[in-house]
Amino acid sequence: MREPKQDRSRATRQHLLESTIDCLATQGWGATTVSVVAERAGVSRGAAQHHFPMREDLITAALEFMFDSRMAAIREEAVGLPVGAGRTEAVVGRMVEYFTGPLFKAALQVWAAAAADEALRQRVVPLEAKFGRVVHAVTVELLGADDADPAAHRLVQATLDLARGLGLADVLSDDSARRAQIVGQWSVTLDAALQGGVRVAGE
Amino acid sequence: MREPKQDRSRATRQHLLESTIDCLATQGWGATTVSVVAERAGVSRGAAQHHFPMREDLITAALEFMFDSRMAAIREEAVGLPVGAGRTEAVVGRMVEYFTGPLFKAALQVWAAAAADEALRQRVVPLEAKFGRVVHAVTVELLGADDADPAAHRLVQATLDLARGLGLADVLSDDSARRAQIVGQWSVTLDAALQGGVRVAGE
Structure with a gap:
C-alpha cells in the first residue's frame, strides 16, 4: 500500500513544481504564491502547503527540479546531434534554446525579486552557482572542447553569457529571427576559435 | 523671472528621474512608487505627481533620460579610447560596463514586471527597440566596424547580447573578476573576426 501513496505524493509535488515555473514565467513574481500555484496545479492549498510550507521553498525547489x-x-x-560539421552550431543552438525557454523566464522573475530581497538572494546565489557549473560542464562535453585550455574555457563561458543575453532579449518580444542569425554567426566564429585560430587573451 | 523657475522645474524633474533609477536598481519594482521616489529625491509628493501623474510615466521617462x-x-x-591595438577591448569593456551599471539593473526590474503586465510591455517594447538601435550604432561607430558587412553586423549584435548576459550574471553577485576574463577573450576573438579572419555564417 505504501508505494502507490508515495507515487501520488511525488506526482503532486512534481505537478506543483511545473506549475510554479509556468506561473512565474507568465504571471510574474508577485502573482506566484503557494495558493495560486496550488489552484493552477489542481492541488488543494493544504496539500501544497504540506509539501512547501513557504513560497521560497516552492520556488527554489521548482528551479532546481526543472533545471x-x-x-x-x-x-x-x-545523441541526435550531428558529429563534425554543424555540431558547434547545433550545440550552441541547443543551449540558446534552453536560455530562451520558460525556465529562464521564470528564473528571471526570481533574480529580479532577489536583487531587492537579501534573504532570497542568499538562497538563490548558491543555486545559480551550481546551475552555472553544470551548464558549463554540459556545454564543454557536447562541444568536445578542451576545458583545460584557458581560451576554450573562456569561449565556452562567453557562449553561455551570450545565450543568457539572447534569453533576456526574448523576454518582451519574439526575437527568434534575429537570434538565429546571431547563433549562426557566433557558431562559425566559435568553431574557428576552438580549432586554434585565435590566441588566448593577453598572450 | 521665468528662466529660474523653468530651471528649478527641470532640476526637480531630473532629480526625480535619477532617484527612480536608483530606487528600481536597489529596491526593486514593487517598492518604486511615485511617493517613494519623491521622498528619496527630497521632492514633495504633489510636485512629483505634477511632473509624473502615473508611476509608468515616471519609470519610462527615467529609463529614457538615463539612457x-x-x-x-x-x-x-x-575620445580617450586607444586607437589601434587595444581599442576593441576598450570598446567592448566600455559597453559591458554600461550593461552592468545601475541603469541595466533598473531596466531589469522593468523588464521582469513588463513580462507579466501587457500594458507596461507595450510601453517598454518600443523604448527598448530604440535603445537597441542606438547602442548598436554607438558600438559600430566606436569599433569602426563595417555595419554593411553581415558578419560584422552580427558580431557587433552578438557583442551586445554578450554584454547583456554579463549584466544579468552580475545582478545577484559581483561577477567582475570572471567578467574581465570573458571581455578579454571575446575582444581577441572579435578583433580577429572583424579583421576578416572568419567567414560569414552560411557561406
Whole structure:
C-alpha cells in the first residue's frame, strides 16, 4: 500500500513544481504564491502547503527540479546531434534554446525579486552557482572542447553569457529571427576559435 | 523671472528621474512608487505627481533620460579610447560596463514586471527597440566596424547580447573578476573576426 501513496505524493509535488515555473514565467513574481500555484496545479492549498510550507521553498525547489530535468533532457537528446560539421552550431543552438525557454523566464522573475530581497538572494546565489557549473560542464562535453585550455574555457563561458543575453532579449518580444542569425554567426566564429585560430587573451 | 523657475522645474524633474533609477536598481519594482521616489529625491509628493501623474510615466521617462545621458557620456569619453591595438577591448569593456551599471539593473526590474503586465510591455517594447538601435550604432561607430558587412553586423549584435548576459550574471553577485576574463577573450576573438579572419555564417 505504501508505494502507490508515495507515487501520488511525488506526482503532486512534481505537478506543483511545473506549475510554479509556468506561473512565474507568465504571471510574474508577485502573482506566484503557494495558493495560486496550488489552484493552477489542481492541488488543494493544504496539500501544497504540506509539501512547501513557504513560497521560497516552492520556488527554489521548482528551479532546481526543472533545471535538473532540462539538463537531463539536453544530455539525452545530444545523441541526435550531428558529429563534425554543424555540431558547434547545433550545440550552441541547443543551449540558446534552453536560455530562451520558460525556465529562464521564470528564473528571471526570481533574480529580479532577489536583487531587492537579501534573504532570497542568499538562497538563490548558491543555486545559480551550481546551475552555472553544470551548464558549463554540459556545454564543454557536447562541444568536445578542451576545458583545460584557458581560451576554450573562456569561449565556452562567453557562449553561455551570450545565450543568457539572447534569453533576456526574448523576454518582451519574439526575437527568434534575429537570434538565429546571431547563433549562426557566433557558431562559425566559435568553431574557428576552438580549432586554434585565435590566441588566448593577453598572450 | 521665468528662466529660474523653468530651471528649478527641470532640476526637480531630473532629480526625480535619477532617484527612480536608483530606487528600481536597489529596491526593486514593487517598492518604486511615485511617493517613494519623491521622498528619496527630497521632492514633495504633489510636485512629483505634477511632473509624473502615473508611476509608468515616471519609470519610462527615467529609463529614457538615463539612457540618453549614458550614451552621450560614452560618446564623449570615446575620445580617450586607444586607437589601434587595444581599442576593441576598450570598446567592448566600455559597453559591458554600461550593461552592468545601475541603469541595466533598473531596466531589469522593468523588464521582469513588463513580462507579466501587457500594458507596461507595450510601453517598454518600443523604448527598448530604440535603445537597441542606438547602442548598436554607438558600438559600430566606436569599433569602426563595417555595419554593411553581415558578419560584422552580427558580431557587433552578438557583442551586445554578450554584454547583456554579463549584466544579468552580475545582478545577484559581483561577477567582475570572471567578467574581465570573458571581455578579454571575446575582444581577441572579435578583433580577429572583424579583421576578416572568419567567414560569414552560411557561406
